[in-house]
Amino acid sequence: MSGQKHFVLAAGGTGGHMVPAAALAAELGKRGHHVSLISDARGVRFPGLFDGVQTHVLPAGRLAGGPIGWAKAMKAMFAGRALAIELYKHQKPAAVIGFGGYPALPALLAAFSAGIPTAVHEQNAVLGRVNRLVAGRVDAIATSYANVQRLKDKYRGKAHLVGNPVRAExxxxxxxxxxxxxxxxxxxxxxxxxxxxxxxxxxxxxxxxxxxxxxxxxxxxxxxxxxxxxxxxxxxxxxxxxxxxxxxxxxxxxxxxxxxxxxxxxxxxxxxxxxxxxxxxxxxxxxxxxxxxxxxxxxxxxxxxxxxxxxxxxxxxxxxxxxxxxxxxxxxxxxxxxxxxxxxxCGRPDAVRDLADLVESLDAPQGDMPIGLNKPVKFGDAAAYA
The missing domain is CATH 3.40.50.2000 (Glycogen Phosphorylase B;)
Structure with a gap:
């Protein structure tokens, strides 16, 4: 892949979401791309993870607390979605990548509305709530384990085993x-x-x-x-x-x-x-x-x-x-x-490289997916652990 592109990473809440997003941001930066982050107030509290990365804090509710809590959460999410849509008009991202957590949802909803290619990365061996909500609409699902529970069979064709990126150190x-x-x-x-x-x-x-x-x-x-x-x-x-x-x-x-x-x-x-x-x-x-x-x-x-x-x-x-x-x-x-x-x-040291390859391929012509990522993982296949 050649040419500078702009990628938006959406993550928040815990270090489990933020650390792999930061690793991907660093890798994409090395490849000459521009990266920005959409998160919430909790997500940007980790020191040193996103130094030098343009960051946008958008409202994002959490679906909890009964009917009143749900109503407040939806109001916040749609406010965040509207702000993200405006942001994309100026930034024109090549793709938006979510890393789970409710702060990722407004950014992904806005990308769906704007027709921007999307992917999610699942760090755990069980597909998280937000990733389950958007699994049917994203273009690719990057996984950290060969067998991911709560991933519907009909979506496994767009799942790719890459692993969970770690810091260069x-x-x-x-x-x-x-x-x-x-x-x-x-x-x-x-x-x-x-x-x-x-x-x-x-x-x-x-x-x-x-x-x-x-x-x-x-x-x-x-x-x-x-x-x-x-x-x-x-x-x-x-x-x-x-x-x-x-x-x-x-x-x-x-x-x-x-x-x-x-x-x-x-x-x-x-x-x-x-x-x-x-x-x-x-x-x-x-x-x-x-x-x-x-x-x-x-x-x-x-x-x-x-x-x-x-x-x-x-x-x-x-x-x-x-x-x-x-x-x-x-x-x-x-x-x-x-x-x-x-x-x-059990380690997957090429996780950040493989995830970056997948992300770069999202807005490429069909058939241009990098070698090694053009065939979805057959989940449960012992060879996937090799």
């Missing part, structure tokens, strides 16, 4: 070896609950680590991302247990943290799993039980089945269970390194 970890782990050396643990944090990790992890054999516990070096309301109690508990730990509410240097981590204890959000599998880091996963359609449990299945992770249901996530899984993984360096390799086998 995380992608660079793929070429680095798993950090050396000696039998009596420092054992580095990264604890993260995603962009929102996770109280359950702050409540269980310190006590779980305290149950490890003394010789193992003394080797631990923990970096723990905690919610602001949990951080002081967690810090105190680590200190009482004499476990070396650094705590923060936000980890801006996540790629560096992943680089040295021997084991990650985390939620099973889409971006977290994409980074773990691209970097090749074994994990203990605790899916968020309240996630829509329990999508985090479904997200975790591929990595767990491959042997790169152990998944613990939150109801079973106790200090004793955590200590048990930690010992199984951590007391055998060879087994841990093997788990790292199995995690890496």
């Amino acid at each position: 995380v992608l660079a970890l793929r070429s680095q070896p798993y950090p050396l782990l000696e039998e009596d050396g420092i054992f580095r643990v990264l604890v993260t609950g995603g962009s929102q944090g996770a109280s359950i990790l702050s409540q269980v992890v310190p006590d779980g680590l305290s149950l490890l054999p003394v010789s193992f516990r003394r080797r631990l070096q923990v970096t723990h991302q905690a919610r602001i309301e949990d951080i002081d109690a967690a810090r105190t508990k680590y200190a009482e247990l004499s476990i070396a730990a650094e705590l923060a509410t936000y980890l801006p240097d996540m790629p560096e943290q992943l680089a040295w981590a021997h084991l990650v204890i985390a939620r099973a959000g889409a971006s977290t799993l994409a980074e773990l599998t691209v970097a090749g880091r074994p994990a203990i996963l605790v899916p968020l039980p309240s996630a829509t359609d329990d999508h985090q449990t479904v997200n975790a299945r591929e990595m767990t089945a491959a042997g790169g992770a152990r998944t613990i249901d939150q109801r079973s996530f106790t200090p004793i269970e955590l200590a048990k899984q930690m010992q199984r993984l951590g007391l055998d360096p060879a087994a841990l390194q093997n788990a790292a390799g199995r995690a890496r086998s």
Whole structure:
């Protein structure tokens, strides 16, 4: 594809939507295209993700709260749609790409009205609500998993497996070896609950680590991302247990943290799993039980089945269970390194390249779709995981 084009990316709400959108924005920028972002107030709060990208904050309601909440949400969405239509008259985008979340909906509705090519990217193994709403009207559906639940069979012909884009700094970890782990050396643990944090990790992890054999516990070096309301109690508990730990509410240097981590204890959000599998880091996963359609449990299945992770249901996530899984993984360096390799086998390092190729093809003449993307994925085909 040649010639500068303008692409609008629509995303908002959580880091799970914003991180892959930011990765695509960077890739399209490298290819000489102009990119702008449509989001909401929550979506633009992540520091550094969209530096230098023109951003438009439009109203977008959330379909919740009963009839009154629905009415307010629809009013906001149509106001956002009207503003997006005006915006497109001036920007004339080649395509609009949605990344899920209600802030993407007005931008996509406006694109449908204006006849602009569209695509959505689904980060999870379950098609999200907004992506389900627009699946019948978009031109392409980019997926992160070979098998996506709640994607209707009639729309699978326009689905393309690309993976979930990660930041370039995380992608660079793929070429680095798993950090050396000696039998009596420092054992580095990264604890993260995603962009929102996770109280359950702050409540269980310190006590779980305290149950490890003394010789193992003394080797631990923990970096723990905690919610602001949990951080002081967690810090105190680590200190009482004499476990070396650094705590923060936000980890801006996540790629560096992943680089040295021997084991990650985390939620099973889409971006977290994409980074773990691209970097090749074994994990203990605790899916968020309240996630829509329990999508985090479904997200975790591929990595767990491959042997790169152990998944613990939150109801079973106790200090004793955590200590048990930690010992199984951590007391055998060879087994841990093997788990790292199995995690890496699930990674899709070309996700941002393949997604950018798909996006560039949206306004191309029919038949000009890039090689590798012109044949929709046959979902459930084991070859798609290779």
